[in-house]
Amino acid sequence: MTQLYQRVAFVGLGLIASSMALAMRRGGLVAETTGTARSAETRAIATEIALVDRVTDTAAQAVQGADLVVLCVPVGAMAAVAAEIAPHLARGATVTDVGSVKQAVNDAVGPHMPDHVHFIPGHPLAGTEHSGPRAGFAELFDNRWTILTPPDGTDADALDRLTRVWQGIGAQVDVMDPAHHDLVLAVTSHTPHLIAYTMVGVADDLRRVTDSEVIKYSAAGFRDFTRIAASDPTMWRDVFLTNKDATLEILGRFTEELFALQRAIRRGDGDHLHAYFTRTRAIRRGIIDAGQDTDAPDFGRSNR
């Protein structure tokens, strides 16, 4: 594949940035990569493992001369980073991000962007419970979806080039408006994470059941929740603070449904429970058929 960008700058070097850098290298998609991170330790690790061609001390240095800038910081840090890099952005550069919330990023970053750059927010729907520059791997985006939320009037060529780089690193690309993105993600990601955090918190909190019992007997279902509840706390704090309305709406729906099932249990309404539990099997089948999860028992964990 021909090189799509001459220089890609990553601001923030966590799981997503490091996976993108490795996937771009795998695909030979870009001529040069630079990167920076706020923490000196992260920069040292990135240098040690040669994650990008050049690690810089500041974001301003990283973006100089870059024709693609990828903001890979928590959503709450986007505004400050945008203000810092704005004076240093090259004419014609594309600025994108990988934040989990899109309206808030649009609002935080957009006003800082000079007219001579293309600002196209994005969100790869991929990740693991691991964080940091060592967590990245080139296959993270293979067969996953990336959603782009280009503002009205976005340059078609810039959008096309960004789309092709995502495809080049393995992803499929969809375009939607930021508010719809935030609602879809509230359903498929933000509310599930909050619920997983809550369930793990409840277990950790109980006095009559000890921690060691919870841990020993977690294979009965609980452990599936703990994976996503081990995700990066700063990132998730920012998600809930910035996608407040959609998350609260879906949470309201969730609570309503949960109360209906709770009532069925209290009343001994087995038919209601059986019908509900039958319906939910179909959506699992849909996810497997769409290639978004494995059909292997227990996610293909090592017990088999």
Added chain:
Amino acid sequence: MTQLYQRVAFVGLGLIASSMALAMRRGGLVAETTGTARSAETRAIATEIALVDRVTDTAAQAVQGADLVVLCVPVGAMAAVAAEIAPHLARGATVTDVGSVKQAVNDAVGPHMPDHVHFIPGHPLAGTEHSGPRAGFAELFDNRWTILTPPDGTDADALDRLTRVWQGIGAQVDVMDPAHHDLVLAVTSHTPHLIAYTMVGVADDLRRVTDSEVIKYSAAGFRDFTRIAASDPTMWRDVFLTNKDATLEILGRFTEELFALQRAIRRGDGDHLHAYFTRTRAIRRGIIDAGQDTDAPDFGRSNR
């Protein structure tokens, strides 16, 4: 290993029974196995794949001459099965089960058991989202826990022999009283399953987010919930109907915690969220260190 039982009879031939039969064969633990199931189709499959040495049409036939009888039917079916087999049980036989609730099984089965058999309820904390006789595999119980809840006065030799057969098929064995078992399982299994069912039901129900969007974008977290929400509906209906009190108690705790987090989101209390999300990471680490889950990203799914 020496053979621990001369004839083991499985009543019900789903995931657990089929895995036990295969694991017993792997370990050379028993001389002969028999089995039956209510559905003719299940019996035909069991015969076709030679899951046990002899498939019988009725439970009464299956248990004749068996020195170990394993009840592998949904909890709601236990009483009827116990009544059916009671007159046919051999003197000195051990009767156990694999139901997910123990007080209810004790109450349903115990009164039917003749004095000349040893009744020792049990529950292997292992399973997958797949059901039926073809779903079994010999490794299911390796490094998992099985909890036995022997009634007061249980014969020590019978308990020891049953313990050794579970160890022989890979499991570690704990003993506790049935009420505590049911509370522990309400935390580690029953409530998580109900919550997963609810979350999947909510997603499936929404009109503004389409099913295909939920499926396409499920890798952002949602898909972790769908695995356990695809488990056998009849089994889970019976779990909630028979472990009502403990499940409702833990659900109450869960709702309380969820409301506290919801309030933090509404008020923009980032410190509360961050502290909560940091605490839940530790329990994941405990589960991995205890060998009850993999540390591989995404449960080691095939994307890596």
